[in-house]
Amino acid sequence: MEYVIEMLNIRKEFPGIVANNNITLQVKKGEIHALLGENGAGKSTLMNVLFGLYQPEKGEIRAHGKPVNISNPNVANDLGIGMVHQHFMLIDTFTVTENIILGKETVNKGKIDLKRAEKEVKEISERYGLAVDPKAKVANISVGMQQRVEILKTLYRGAEILIFDEPTAVLTPQEITELISIFRTLIKEGKSIILITHKLKEIMEVCDRVTVIRKGEGIGTYNVSETNPNELANLMVGREVTFKTDKKEATPKETVLKITDLTVKDSRGIEVVNSLNLDVRAGEIVGIAGVDGNGQSELIEAITGLIKTNNGSITLNGKELSVLTPRKITESGIGHIPQDRHKHGLVLDFSIGQNMALQSYYKPPFSKNGFLNQKVIDKKASELIEEFDVRTPSMHTPARALSGGNQQKAIIGREVDRNPDLLIAAQPTRGLDVGAIEFIHKRLIEQRDKGKAVLLISFELEEILNVSDRIAVIFDGKIIAIVNPKETTEQELGLLMAGSKAKKVGGENNV
Amino acid sequence: MSNTVRKISIPIISVLLGIIVGTIIMLITGYNPIDAYNALWYGAFGEVYYTGEVIRQITPLILAGLAVAFAFRTGLFNIGVEGQLIVGWLAAVWVGVAFDLPKVIHLPLAVLAGAAAGALWAFVPGFLKAKFRVHEVIVSIMMNYIALHVSNYIIRNVITDKADRTENIPPSASLRSDFLAEMTDYSRLHWGILIALACVLIMWLILEKTVKGYELKAVGFNQHASKYAGMNVNRNIILSMVISGAFAGLAGVMEGLGTFEYVSNKGGFTGVGFDGIAVALLGANGPIGVLLAACLFGFLKVGALNMPLEAQVPNEMVDIIIALIVFFVASSYMIRLLLDRLSKNKRKKGEK
Numbered sequence: 001m002e003y004v005i006e007m008l009n010i011r012k013e014f015p016g017i018v019a020n021n022n023i024t025l026q027v028k029k030g031e032i033h034a035l036l037g038e039n040g041a042g043k044s045t046l047m048n049v050l051f052g053l054y055q056p057e058k059g060e061i062r063a064h065g066k067p068v069n070i071s072n073p074n075v076a077n078d079l080g081i082g083m084v085h086q087h088f089m090l091i092d093t094f095t096v097t098e099n100i101i102l103g104k105e106t107v108n109k110g111k112i113d114l115k116r117a118e119k120e121v122k123e124i125s126e127r128y129g130l131a132v133d134p135k136a137k138v139a140n141i142s143v144g145m146q147q148r149v150e151i152l153k154t155l156y157r158g159a160e161i162l163i164f165d166e167p168t169a170v171l172t173p174q175e176i177t178e179l180i181s182i183f184r185t186l187i188k189e190g191k192s193i194i195l196i197t198h199k200l201k202e203i204m205e206v207c208d209r210v211t212v213i214r215k216g217e218g219i220g221t222y223n224v225s226e227t228n229p230n231e232l233a234n235l236m237v238g239r240e241v242t243f244k245t246d247k248k249e250a251t252p253k254e255t256v257l258k259i260t261d262l263t264v265k266d267s268r269g270i271e272v273v274n275s276l277n278l279d280v281r282a283g284e285i286v287g288i289a290g291v292d293g294n295g296q297s298e299l300i301e302a303i304t305g306l307i308k309t310n311n312g313s314i315t316l317n318g319k320e321l322s323v324l325t326p327r328k329i330t331e332s333g334i335g336h337i338p339q340d341r342h343k344h345g346l347v348l349d350f351s352i353g354q355n356m357a358l359q360s361y362y363k364p365p366f367s368k369n370g371f372l373n374q375k376v377i378d379k380k381a382s383e384l385i386e387e388f389d390v391r392t393p394s395m396h397t398p399a400r401a402l403s404g405g406n407q408q409k410a411i412i413g414r415e416v417d418r419n420p421d422l423l424i425a426a427q428p429t430r431g432l433d434v435g436a437i438e439f440i441h442k443r444l445i446e447q448r449d450k451g452k453a454v455l456l457i458s459f460e461l462e463e464i465l466n467v468s469d470r471i472a473v474i475f476d477g478k479i480i481a482i483v484n485p486k487e488t489t490e491q492e493l494g495l496l497m498a499g500s501k502a503k504k505v506g507g508e509n510n511v
Numbered sequence: 512m513s514n515t516v517r518k519i520s521i522p523i524i525s526v527l528l529g530i531i532v533g534t535i536i537m538l539i540t541g542y543n544p545i546d547a548y549n550a551l552w553y554g555a556f557g558e559v560y561y562t563g564e565v566i567r568q569i570t571p572l573i574l575a576g577l578a579v580a581f582a583f584r585t586g587l588f589n590i591g592v593e594g595q596l597i598v599g600w601l602a603a604v605w606v607g608v609a610f611d612l613p614k615v616i617h618l619p620l621a622v623l624a625g626a627a628a629g630a631l632w633a634f635v636p637g638f639l640k641a642k643f644r645v646h647e648v649i650v651s652i653m654m655n656y657i658a659l660h661v662s663n664y665i666i667r668n669v670i671t672d673k674a675d676r677t678e679n680i681p682p683s684a685s686l687r688s689d690f691l692a693e694m695t696d697y698s699r700l701h702w703g704i705l706i707a708l709a710c711v712l713i714m715w716l717i718l719e720k721t722v723k724g725y726e727l728k729a730v731g732f733n734q735h736a737s738k739y740a741g742m743n744v745n746r747n748i749i750l751s752m753v754i755s756g757a758f759a760g761l762a763g764v765m766e767g768l769g770t771f772e773y774v775s776n777k778g779g780f781t782g783v784g785f786d787g788i789a790v791a792l793l794g795a796n797g798p799i800g801v802l803l804a805a806c807l808f809g810f811l812k813v814g815a816l817n818m819p820l821e822a823q824v825p826n827e828m829v830d831i832i833i834a835l836i837v838f839f840v841a842s843s844y845m846i847r848l849l850l851d852r853l854s855k856n857k858r859k860k861g862e863k
Binding site: 330 | 720721722723724725726728729732733735736737738739740741742743
């Protein structure tokens with residue numbers, strides 16, 4: 001069997017860390033080959049080696065059976081390796097065609113021959129079923145379209161092997177279906193695909209074979225038809241993974257958070273949270289289900305004091321929060337795992353240890369008389385790193401250098417460690433792999449079992465259904481139904497989230 | 512190559528490249544570079560008087576550099592150091608000539624007045640940034656001109672009666688000392704260097720050891736996360752500018768109470784505040800880096816004065832070299848690329 005590209009026993013080291021060790025990846029012509037691994041397992045490093053951005057310390061790369069030295073991305077291009085990045089590398093103000101030909105322009109007497117380029121782009125896009133408008137500005141097309149432009153860019157450069165880095169992370173379910181059919185066309189046209197992912201469902205659906213790496217080590221390559229999601233998850237994480245979060249029955253007690261008639265207006269004066277009522281009791285997890293943009297973000301920001309409320313009250317253990325500063329609110333007993341960990345959760349240029357102190361640096365014993373007590377801060381950081389399994393070369397590593405999952409674990413460690421009466425978790429598992437998701441869900445349930453109140457906001461219905469004890473459906477700034485997760489289905493929730501009030505199902509309707 | 516070595520090697524290589532290119536320019540324009548560098552060295556260290564003058568020159572450069580670096584480390588670009596320096600100079604001399612007090616009170620009062628004036632001058636852009644999100648670069652540039660002309664007005668019309676300069680400050684407000692003067696053959700060296708060195712330590716302490724420094728840096732890096740963590744973002748922006756301005760004001764104090772002992776009408780900017788930007792850049796915005804960069808600049812600037820006399824090389828040549836050094840630091844990406852190549856080649860050779 002001929003392999004189009006082979007990476008044999010690759011080893012790549014960085015100061016203080018072995019990112020890849022003994023990884024072998026062999027891609028056959030015309031197959032979709034998945035590269036599966038947790039966040040930080042070394043997938044991106046391996047692909048950067050293949051793409052010529054890093055040089056491996058050991059190992060060999062072969063193209064069509066012949067050893068090659070990929071010393072820079074141009075060599076990779078010449079070998080027909082193309083990469084579709086997770087974060088698109090497009091210029092917003094350029095048209096689709098201009099973006100595609102960028103760096104490989106057809107020039108006619110010193111002028112770019114746009115007409116010819118447009119024709120070429122059109123030809124390629126028709127051939128591979130990638131419908132795009134060559135004249136549209138990138139800024140004006142959808143994310144799914146932008147991804148097509150990225151794919152066209154690699155095809156325009158004659159790519160035979162296309163690497164997709166987490167391509168579905170940014171797509172809607174419909175766009176994912178379209179992408180999968182694009183995959184099939186590409187294969188039919190003789191291309192090979194490497195799909196970097198940690199979503200098992202996708203692998204089972206489209207891939208032929210899968211290579212698993214774990215903590216930088218190559219685990220092996222498997223035929224997808226001979227394996228199953230459970231086995232893959234175990235291989236990836238290195239232990240048994242449960243998909244169904246098991247938890248005891250909740251024993252809710254007194255009300256911790258009480259929101260009454262809360263109204264929040266945005267900068268345009270629109271009521272994004274509209275007379276919202278919600279209770280969260282000690283010892284329960286309330287999940288807020290809803291389509292993005294129905295007031296979830298504003299609700300959390302109002303509770304935590306990051307934006308002003310216009311009307312209504314928010315009380316925590318009977319204490320009014322809406323008049324307090326964010327710090328006073330935090331000190332009243334709220335932990336907040338923010339939706340956007342890069343924007344709100346971390347100071348990326350600080351070390352991970354400094355970030356662990358972000359909520360407590362000003363209090364004794366972390367500081368005294370205005371001076372930081374570095375020893376105490378470091379000790380706490382190393383405790384949290386250990387307890388929450390944050391994988392980092394050291395506590396002095398900049399937070400920016402950590403993988404998303406480890407950044408998130410650090411935030412959760414920091415917030416849970418303060419033992420707040422109410423823990424707000426907004427999209428706590430976004431972009432994380434199964435191992436990290438399982439870990440985070442366990443921690444949320446642990447808080448609940450300790451008698452704390454947990455408010456979970458997520459766009460993933462599966463997560464809401466698995467973790468919550470009660471589900472509050474938010475639509476247009478209001479809680480329109482409260483349902484019992486045991487008595488509802490994804491379909492029913494989907495209808496409610498779309499604003500259908502047809503019936504209120506199950507559970508206590510104490511809206 | 513470790514990160515620290517790399518960090519230090521970029522400014523050092525920039526300085527070397529600056530000198531090399533400067534040499535080439537001298538060769539092309541028909542000057543003798545060896546004579547020029549000899550004269551430069553002699554002009555700085557050849558006589559104890561010159562060395563005193565070098566240290567005197569270094570003093571305000573350290574403080575101006577700290578002012579720029581401090582703001583930069585907390586996410587702000589204080590381009591108004593020049594103006595803050597001018598008002599600091601004015602305020603210190605004003606307090607110096609207006610009062611008759613014992614030295615233990617008079618001198619500290621004059622020094623603090625200068626620092627406070629600089630702080631106040633920097634408060635304005637800080638406040639406007641915090642309150643209305645006006646960019647601090649724009650406001651602080653404007654504040655430079657206001658400082659220059661307001662200071663000239665006050666000197667002519669308030670402190671004196673249409674004179675071009677104030678009287679000399681009395682000894683009770685001066686940083687000069689007979690001891691330092693005698694030791695350095697009557698150079699203008701003054702005790703201000705101790706203030707500057709203390710400020711190096713203070714900047715390091717604030718940024719690395721204090722709760723406030725942690726907040727200031729956090730706000731500089733990520734305002735959203737700082738707000739999330741309960742910090743008062745606006746207050747920290749203002750505070751950062753105020754501290755930076757106080758350093759700048761002290762730089763003016765060095766000129767007013769140390770070097771000149773008076774303040775005069777200015778036809779234009781002193782340039783020290785702008786040199787502070789280059790010092791901070793070369794010093795990678797760290798307190799020790801600023802100290803070293805200020806030393807280099809002070810040495811070059813004072814030594815250069817000897818070049819026309821001894822080597823018939825115009826002292827502007829040193830301005831060219833300084834500009835080249837700044838150019839190479841600013842384009843440090845080039846040097847980093849070079850270092851990467853070199854270390855890669857070395858590794859490959861090592862393998863074979």
